[in-house]
Amino acid sequence: MGKFEQKVALITGAGRGQGRSHAVEFAKEGASLVLCDLDGDLASPPYGMSRWSDLEETVALVEAAGGRAISAVADVRDTAALADLVDEGIDRFGQIDIAVANAGIAGISTVAEMSDRAWEEMIGVNLTGVFKTLRAVSPHMVERGYGRIVATASVVARQGSPNIAHYVAAKWGVVGLVKSLALEVADSGVTVNAVCPTSVDTPMIQNEAFHDLFLPGQDEYTLADVERAYTELNPIPIPWVQPEDISDAVLFLASDEARFITGEALPVALGWNARTAA
Amino acid sequence: MGRFEGRRVLITGGARGQGRNHAVRFAREGADVAVLDIASTRIETVPYDIATPDDLEETVGLIEAEGRRGLAVQADVRSATETERAVARVIERFETIDVLVVNAGICTFGPIESMDESLWQTMLDVNLTGAFNSVRPVVPGMLENGYGRVIATSSMAGRAGWENIGHYAASKWGLIGMVKSLALEVANRGVTANIVCPSSVNTPMMHNEASYRLFRPDLEDPTMEDALPAFQSVNVLPVPYAETDDISDSVLFLASDEAKFITGATLSPSTGVNARNV
Numbered sequence: 001m002g003k004f005e006q007k008v009a010l011i012t013g014a015g016r017g018q019g020r021s022h023a024v025e026f027a028k029e030g031a032s033l034v035l036c037d038l039d040g041d042l043a044s045p046p047y048g049m050s051r052w053s054d055l056e057e058t059v060a061l062v063e064a065a066g067g068r069a070i071s072a073v074a075d076v077r078d079t080a081a082l083a084d085l086v087d088e089g090i091d092r093f094g095q096i097d098i099a100v101a102n103a104g105i106a107g108i109s110t111v112a113e114m115s116d117r118a119w120e121e122m123i124g125v126n127l128t129g130v131f132k133t134l135r136a137v138s139p140h141m142v143e144r145g146y147g148r149i150v151a152t153a154s155v156v157a158r159q160g161s162p163n164i165a166h167y168v169a170a171k172w173g174v175v176g177l178v179k180s181l182a183l184e185v186a187d188s189g190v191t192v193n194a195v196c197p198t199s200v201d202t203p204m205i206q207n208e209a210f211h212d213l214f215l216p217g218q219d220e221y222t223l224a225d226v227e228r229a230y231t232e233l234n235p236i237p238i239p240w241v242q243p244e245d246i247s248d249a250v251l252f253l254a255s256d257e258a259r260f261i262t263g264e265a266l267p268v269a270l271g272w273n274a275r276t277a278a
Numbered sequence: 279m280g281r282f283e284g285r286r287v288l289i290t291g292g293a294r295g296q297g298r299n300h301a302v303r304f305a306r307e308g309a310d311v312a313v314l315d316i317a318s319t320r321i322e323t324v325p326y327d328i329a330t331p332d333d334l335e336e337t338v339g340l341i342e343a344e345g346r347r348g349l350a351v352q353a354d355v356r357s358a359t360e361t362e363r364a365v366a367r368v369i370e371r372f373e374t375i376d377v378l379v380v381n382a383g384i385c386t387f388g389p390i391e392s393m394d395e396s397l398w399q400t401m402l403d404v405n406l407t408g409a410f411n412s413v414r415p416v417v418p419g420m421l422e423n424g425y426g427r428v429i430a431t432s433s434m435a436g437r438a439g440w441e442n443i444g445h446y447a448a449s450k451w452g453l454i455g456m457v458k459s460l461a462l463e464v465a466n467r468g469v470t471a472n473i474v475c476p477s478s479v480n481t482p483m484m485h486n487e488a489s490y491r492l493f494r495p496d497l498e499d500p501t502m503e504d505a506l507p508a509f510q511s512v513n514v515l516p517v518p519y520a521e522t523d524d525i526s527d528s529v530l531f532l533a534s535d536e537a538k539f540i541t542g543a544t545l546s547p548s549t550g551v552n553a554r555n556v
Binding site for chain 2: 270
């Protein structure tokens with residue numbers, strides 16, 4: 001008997017990476033899934049976005065795990081697309097119990113050199129997109145008197161970090177948003193939390209631009225060099241965690257074991273967070 | 279198959295309250311559990327009865343009722359020597375300690391402006407130095423094994439200020455600083471160190487006249503019924519307090535493989551109080 005039998009989980013950014021892992025892990029525990037992602041690239045991230053075929057692959061993995069899923073192409077900046085997704089999910093499965101606001105992008109630039117477009121796209125997807133996701137699901141949850149919302153922030157949502165100020169600002173914003181919504185819906189049976197990962201082994205960091213950022217001025221390097229550079233960030237001496245490690249925390253926050261945890265930002269960060277206040 | 283099959287656990291302050299519940303829950307999931315408690319002398323300045331030897335024995339009985347080995351060790355965590363000796367007895371019997379739950383703590387009340395030195399000092403001695411005294415003799419064995427889980431009980435008063443318990447807040451902030459530092463020191467050797475930060479919990483520390491008075495300073499002889507709405511007014515979720523099982527859920531999660539990459543973190547099963555702070 002899975003922990004999430006009869007539960008329905010909506011996950012944004014489910015085409016690959018962490019979102020795909022969350023979908024599969026929820027499916028293993030009995031949940032039905034409502035999934036979305038992009039199908040095509042954005043202007044500013046230095047790596048490609050998810051494609052329809054990625055989302056199809058996630059659906060196949062969910063079904064292989066014994067779960068059911070519906071999926072749609074939706075940009076989390078698009079209010080109408082999210083409303084449609086929520087409606088379709090409720091129409092198909094009867095309700096939405098869990099929402100994981102996972103969709104996010106990364107980019108690289110100093111503040112001085114940052115374009116308006118890079119800033120706006122980052123804040124649009126990583127912060128406004130989370131807001132729109134939470135806004136789309138929370139009234140339904142409040143009405144039913146039950147809901148578990150988990151947003152993906154970052155370990156840099158608790159500190160500063162050069163070259164990714166727009167990402168840092170968006171992720172601090174996610175924590176503020178999560179804590180505020182937690183207070184607004186506390187009387188309605190809905191909890192709202194965040195996870196704060198360190199580097200995760202996904203396309204967001206496994207690309208040339210990010211590898212170059214970690215190895216500045218080096219024209220040639222090996223994967224071992226990249227691993228060493230990423231490892232330096234983490235007190236537990238490994239370069240990155242796997243998407244499944246974040247799923248463990250997301251599923252915990254969505255479970256009954258966490259019924260009295262809300263407004264929390266839980267770091268899965270190899271101890272990086274031991275250097276921050278939160 | 280429990281998550282802690284074959285693990286050896288030591289819990290300080292294990293005679294009753296949260297510590298007892300953690301003990302039973304670990305035993306239920308397959309662990310042998312030693313419980314350490316002062317269990318005999320009154321602690322000066324503490325306005326409620328502390329745990330008795332009978333309480334401690336009862337906890338051992340509850341561990342054994344789960345089919346696991348239980349062990350009671352008596353020690354005042356304020357004494358480094360007593361605590362070291364107690365830890366040595368646990369290691370003698372269990373061979374090793376895989377999980378340490380630093381749970382022993384007291385709560386007393388008074389404004390800083392008129393706080394007696396003994397009220398301050400006893401608080402720091404039990405809640406902070408007592409935690410240090412408990413951690414220091416256990417960690418070397420964990421490092422030798424290349425495996426260990428340390429979980430310390432702080433408080434929402436370890437993340438914010440609170441009238442009339444400034445000494446308690448100082449001890450709990452200090453505890454977080456100590457555990458985050460420990461996490462960094464041992465991160466590369468298989469040991470994680472984390473903190474749970476409860477709000478009010480349904481235990482003897484909560485249910486006593488002094489605590490009722492703290493929450494209802496307007497009444498001369500407040501009863502539990504008088505105090506309940508005041509307890510609840512501090513919380514964000516509409517409950518007066520969490521149950522000990524809720525705190526155990528978080529402690530066991532942090533001790534589990536699902537949290538293997540979480541260290542130096544605070545996790546707040548605090549009914550949402552943390553939504554108002556970091």
